[in-house]
Amino acid sequence: MTEPLVPPEETPPAEGSTAEAHEERADGGLWEHPRLLLAVIALGAFLVALFFVFRMVDLV
DSSP: OOOOOOOTTBOOOOTTOOSOOOBOOOOOGGGGOHHHHHHHHHHHHHHHHHHHHHHHHHHO
């Protein structure tokens, strides 16, 4: 008799193991650090705004 297939996201049962198979948490990647992403975007917007401020000052 063949053993049942285990989905790729789950840990297969081990012989003699007392733990059950569990689903692995998906990797959130960049979205796990929203404050860092927001800080990078805000810094970029500030630098672009600063560029235009210096251009206006240079015209005067």
